[in-house]
Amino acid sequence: MTVQMIEVKLCETKKKKPESSQLGFGRVFTDHMFVADYTEGQGWSDHRIVPYEPITLDPAAIVFHYGQTVFEGLKAYLSKDGSVRLFRPEQNMRRMNQSSARLCMPQIDEDLAIEALKELLIIDKEWIPTAEGTSLYIRPFMIATESHLGVSPSKKYSFMIILSPVGSYYKEGIHPVKILVENEYVRAVAGGTGTAKTAGNYASGLRAQEVAGQKGYAQVLWLDGVEKKYIEEVGSMNVFFKINGEVITPMLNGSILEGITRKSIIQLLNHWDIPVTERKISMDEIREATENGTLEEAFGTGTAAVISPIGEFNWQDNKYVVNNGVTGQLSKRLYENLTGIQTGAIEDPFNWIVEVD
Template sequence: MNSLKIQITQNENKNEKTPSEQLVFGTKFTDHMFIADYTEGQGWHDHRIVPYQPITLDPSASILHYGQTVFEGMKAYLSEDGSIRLFRPEENMRRMNNSCDRLSMPHIDEDLALEALKQLIELDKEWIPSEQGTSLYIRPFMIATEAHLGVSASKTYSFIIIMSPVGSYYKEGIHPVKILVENEYVRAVAGGTGTAKTAGNYASSLKAQEVADREGYSQVLWLDGIERKYIEEVGSMNVFFKIDGEVVTPALNGSILDGITRKSIIALLKHWGVPVTERKVSMEEIREAYLNGKLDEAFGTGTAAVISPIGELRWKGELFYVNNGETGELSKKLYNALTGIQKGTVEDPFGWIVEIK
């Protein structure tokens, strides 16, 4: 993207808004979307904001056959003073370019992409819900559009931003979930696409999630793809364990997503003086900690839920009940601090918030 000039076409047929208490994640969308096109040799062009609408693609478009696509997930919040707040949006744009690298896709101009997002939010700001726990979910994504069946990187792309008002992830406050440790399927391996936010990573996780659903578990805990020994992620979230007073999380190893909520949690813990370590964490270590009464807390972290406490783990037929199946004090503190910073009710000592007046 190499221009700030954005053509805006207003939507004359505004969509009906859903009451906040009826919002379901990712099913209702705002009136407008941003689009920019890329052509090899020309770069990014035709930056525009248009009414939310279907995308037209040639049946041979590369995205439909070879999965060349990346995306991001972020949120805009409405503070009590009426300002609109974005949480570390520059990190999302930076990570999107890292994903583009892995998928042989062109970079976006991170600053101009953020400017385009601000203009889109300004146009659709009435869609941002104000109730506690609500926000405007933002999905920037890029797809390969060249009409060509040869196995090669596309020569044309579209970068698109859509937005969806969402309610609180938890209707009655955060509560622990049951997790099934996956021993058969693999999410990603070092050298693969695990560090990129690309569609294939999520498609390959669906089968294991089906199994977990049938057995009454909310998510899958993924182990490494080589030894099936070390913990990687939980569902589509990063994961943390508090063991004997120390917080540990799997170190980034080439197959684990560099989560923005993850790095924010680590920064908060260090700011509070809580011991936190990034390293390999095996399921056997978690089992021993549980049996020795030292597994204090466990939780997943991500954009949608922020903090998702783990109350039960099942591994090879054994059940591990974390903190008696209750939300731990550290999980609550982290959730309240991070959501408070996002909404403007808690001081932001890190400069994470970008305000849109």
Template sequence: MGKHIIDITLSETKKQKPLSDQLEFGRVFTDHMFIADYTEGQGWGGHRIVPYAPIALDPAATVFHYGQSVFEGMKAYVGKDGKVLLFRPEENMRRMNLSCDRLCMPQFTEQSAIEALEELLVIDKEWIPTAEGTSLYIRPYMIATEPYLGVAPARKYQFVIILSPVGSYYKEGIHPVKILVEDDYVRAVAGGTGMAKTAGNYASGLRAQEIADRKGYSQVLWLDGVERKYIEEVGSMNVFFKINGEVITPALNGSILEGITRKSIIQLLKHWDIPVIERKISVEEIYEANRAGTLEEAFGTGTAAVVSPIGELNWRDEKLVVNNGDIGSLSEKLYNELTGIQYGKIADPFDWVVEVVEPAKA
């Protein structure tokens, strides 16, 4: 998707915006959305911003039958002086192109996608909530639209961006969550699609999450799909452990999603001269560290929660309480620092934040 003129059709009616204290994640959507179409041999075209509405697809569209679908998750924030801010949008678009490559879907020009997003944000700026901890969730996605019942890459696609105002992930303040270690089901294996942000990865995890919910646990801790011993991800988040003063996170191995928040946390830790290592780490090692008294903290990282402290693990019915079930000092510091940067409240030494500038009117 290269540089294109975007046709704009504004909605004739405006939806009622929810109150900040009534926001749910991913339930309400803004007045407009961005769409572009791809046809093999012709490339990207039809770039447009239109009123938010259902998408019409042929019943034989490839996405329904063979799962060619990728997406991203990012946020826009209202910072000081009312500026609209994005956090590392180029990283999300780069990762989406990697997902597209894995699923044999067409790639796009990342900067042009960011420019289209910025134009959409300018139009729907009033939808960005301003209350403490709130933001506008951004969901770019691509689906295969060619009507064809055959196991082959589609020849037609649609790239869409929709927006949803969301409340603070922690309505009552940041608090540790309980995690169930999954032994039976597998999220992904090296060589599969675990490194891509594709819909099927999340569908395959629903059963394990349902079991965790029934047992009173917030998330699932996934183990590797071969030996069922090495830690990979927590739900839809990357995971970190602080052991004896050193922070450890599973190394990217082809089955773990390369989180933008994960990458930012690692850079922050290095900036603070806190030892951080990416390597294989087994669940048994975590339990042994706890028995030895060296497991200090554990936390997940992702766009929605930013940093989610882990207060308890349950592996084979053996419960492990982390840091007495309290928030660790490093987890809290990371959360405050990263959200401070995202909202423009504190200095950004890494140039992560991008200001959305409204184009000058002719």
């Protein structure tokens, strides 16, 4: 899957690009997409960049019936010098292969997938927005395409990459959001698919998210699926708490997704000599820390929102306000430094950035 092997077909008519002020998240797509196909026994073939268009699948395609699909999410940024920057793309492709292994799907060549992404970005570079807080969201994904109504791994797949210019994931931006702690539904359990980035994980969370939205909350806080006691994730993000000067995040336990932003935040905190611990943390501990005043900050982390401060928890109909409902200093510092590294405004001491030639 080298760049030289990619067939390129450019679109005849380009789409009208939205104004940066009109960008939402994931509703507008660029002119082109990358596609490759897989057949068992033959491997990957027919690598191509083509105009963005609908795809045609047989109604019996396995993805529709048995959910064999995985995806990733990362971003491209345009720096002031005009260079296109990717943030740790090798981590996304590595995690995609981990997800694929869990779903009995074929592996991609990670290095060559990044090269294909670079080629796509060069073609659609003009779609990268430049306003503060905007970026080009990148969605690599794989679906099972074999037509077969049988519970077994597909023998055919398509791997695609699509691009979408985006603004802030939450309309609140870096301002704190209110969170509803979920006590009825669960997101995942150890041994399940919680560590894979697969569509079913997100579909199963929609009902809880809908209920939270009806009650005026931006997201749900997921508890463990066994005791419903220990904190796991917030919405589709990892979560951090600053208690009495120490930053704590739930340890990876077989049901929590290993977030790339999570990993980067931990590295930043270590770099700054700020104590950070990965361990179990319960809602009882958060309640107690809120009541005694030691819960200083709480925030979610993920590719889409980067940092999403939490201003309030609702747990068992009791409201717990964090930091008087305002963005904490650490949350702001992390957001500014991480986005600064991503856009080139701040030096990258970790070699996280990959520039597109």
